[in-house]
Amino acid sequence: MPDIFTITVNGRERFSCHDDQTIIEAGQQAGFGFPVACRNGVCERCMGTLQSGHVQQRNHTIHAGDADSIQVLYCIAQPLSDCEIDVPEVTAPGELPSHEVHCQIQQIEALNHDVSRVWLQLPAGKRVQWHAGQYMMLNLNGESFPFSIANHCDGRRLELHIRHGDDNSAAQDIMAHLTSASTVSATLPAGMRFIDSAPEQPVWFICGSTGFAPVKAMVERLIALDFDHPVRLFWGARTPEDLYLPTLPSQWKMALKDFDFTTALSDIRHPDHAEGLVHEAALAALNEPELPLFYLGGSPPMAWAVFDALVEEGVPAGNIHCDVFDYAPRE
Template sequence: MGKGARRIRLEPSGIRYWAVGQADLLSAAAGAGVAVPFACRNGVCELCEARLLAGYALNTRNQQMIPTGARLMMCRTVALGDIELEIPAVMAAGKNQPRTFQANVVDVRSINHDVYRIELQLPRRRELSFHAGQYLSVVLPGADPCYFSIASSPSEQNIELHIQATPEWVSAQKVIDALTSGETVRLELPHGKACIASAPEKPLLLVAAGTGFAQMKSLVDYLRGTSFDQPVKLFWGVRHHEDMYLGSKARQWEQDWPGFTFQPVVGDDEDNDWSGHHEQLVRTVLASGVDWNNVEVHASGSPAMVYALMDALVDAGLPPEGFFSDVLEYAPRS
């Protein structure tokens, strides 16, 4: 960050972001993608209340210094240097507790030969908080929960899902049948720790296989609404060209967003093992010329793909703590 930037640290989440110029703490948080609750933006609703733990800050309403330990409204406060705040309403990545919601089915449509785009509306949307890259479960009566990545940004009013379903995939097909025939569905969310709660400070490398693109779409839509200015590379691996169900959207991102590049990776149609080993996708990522010591990697796909990719990137020099995937949580190595 340049001259005049102040680092803001939020506790207990540990989230950090920068405030530049005369930006108030709430506006700076919004620019960094930090989800601070607010309504009025003039200090009346008190939803953005925090407590000053350390540093110097100014109340812009009365132009008075705020003493350490005092409460403040982030929309009416400017940092005069690096500061630390206590705000329990802001959760760290993956720390939101899952809750059950009844959602209205807004739209179910086929977007290629076996992928459906689902749009769901939560009547109490303001009660839901999740981070970009998290997932949810659809709970049908008498069936085990079915888990799907959330494809929409946390700032969107409706929830978007991408569900791959064929008659052979019984559980996914049951979900599609239920969504198509019903007006409401029961959800549990959010789940997942491989998510982003504020704009990262390093370049991003996103790797998806199949409908793993849904998680990457959530991350991209979220980051495009922040002040994030680092390069982003998206690799999307599919077996056949027709499996790249939203390739046009990824190509549009590349046109509209400076610093964003999209690399489609299409498997050899005659290689029956490609979908299991994902060697072509891993080789393409390795050949990307990325500085593995200065990048954050998010991967979404099958456990086989994710672990093959992680092993290859760590061998190439990526610090293990720079690799994020939900697979590491729900399918840990024994």
Template sequence: MITKNKRTLRIECLHKAASFNVACDENFLAAAKQQGFRLLRGCKNGVCEVCETTLLSGEVVYRTSAGLQTATPGKTFLFCTASARGPAEVRLHRVLAPGEYIVKTMACQIESAELLGSSDVYQVVLQTPAGNMPDYVAGQYLEVILPNGERNAFSIANRPDGRRLELHIQHLPDRDNSRLLLQTLQEGKSIQVELPKGECTLKQTGTDKAFFVAAGTGFTQMKALLEEAFEQGSDQQLYLYWGARRPQDLYMAELPEKWQCEYENFHFVPVVGDLLPGQEWEGHVGMLHDAMIQDHGKFDDATVYASGSPNMVYSVTDTLIQYGLSDECVFSDVFAYAPRK
């Protein structure tokens, strides 16, 4: 139901008992998305007709290929192209409240699996089935289901981008599952995945700085989060601290270096754990949290997203909390899958 409240209109999603605010003449989809609601849809411009909605009362205007149209009670319209000019009541059949996801299993086409530079990390690109858009947000992960039924979890490396799913997978030849996974990716045409999972997504914390802290392939998740921050036009100062054992293990360093040239508020700080004798390196050497403290000193106005081993994540967050970081402004999937006892 849409009711006037000063200059704001309220929509109640009848089937989900959820509601959100929308300003008069504001696009329904834009208002819903901004407030964390997600419509199960296949496009953004009224082509797929997945978001067909019934008007119960009032008046709604919506856009079609023939121009602006007016919906009257009993008529259907496409939610993604609509706005309201006054009190109205609509029935939304396919809406998800903030934090609500439908986990799906699907067979994805294997588009490519290529080594990145001189590392042992493969960039894997999958395509979901035609007409089956993956429903997730930047920062979430999926599980690959191997032919033997076992599962491996991998962060999705790209923000939502049509049917494309990008993964960064380190090959570990001494592990049977890793060998089977690589064989499937190189020889098979499709692979089963289950998604979305995880809650380490961009948060509205109100801090001036946001630190994206990654070790090894933890960069995968940070890549997606940063892409989303860029897309949203974040005005925070954004810092990527990416740690690896050796410089060559920073398998996609050219990408954050490119971002640093494109975005004035983005800063890339690589950190290596050790160097070979005679190896040249001008950056930080040692622990990630030591490099961060050396560069910034305090973290009382910071948000931290961390991805890596549980030991790394807890070491970084415990240390930074001692330097002012609020425990309400630190986010990692580690807290869910490897909680402290």
């Protein structure tokens, strides 16, 4: 019987590898995407650093502690122990490769008094994919700014919803740049909270303001998947004027088998909307026989507050997803 070892990749993900397999063979079987070319120890495309453990690389036994930085060719390396490896550009199962691209700024349109929709076009000839619910980084003046992608991947167009109110000078600077330039640098995709295949349970979305953007992408993905479990949307704002794309949820009601939505206003009473914070409306409605998956969209303080409220209500943390948890961890 071959020995089986655990390979930890880039400190995050793990897979099992028999001692008679190369690390790349086992990683690919587990769904990892390794950079490879020759697969024969020649091109060095698969080279990475052995952080801990021992491997057999053809006739050489290599130990992680032998030098400061031990470089290994994983297409010909077989483990002799559990190993921790660092490999640039490796993708975990379900993860898509990240690209830095120059996008054309195609169109900017106002969606309400302080939210604009920006349409970007990806370059032709470069296949860039993302999962619904992922975000991208806009690279401007040496800084990178995360924005959720508001459409699911069905072509070269990227949709962003940018709120640029008086209280957000950074967003105003970004909008000033986007309105005066013809292209912008972006890195995408990013984030591990997404919907690619259809979940086997209800899906509830709770979002505030432009946290609606990733929700829109995920609902569109569920429509494309002909999803037939219940889908609920709870969208919160301060006033009716802060909401946008008002007819879209009604269209989704026609496109999905079981969809309903609630809008909640925190600052004023209005007969067409629930009163109070958006997650309060969601918790009041929580009587599904099957516990839903929750996807949250909004600012980091809002997302973490909703997370806490759901957990307090007995929702397992593993059922709650939000891209904010990746780029704005709780302090």
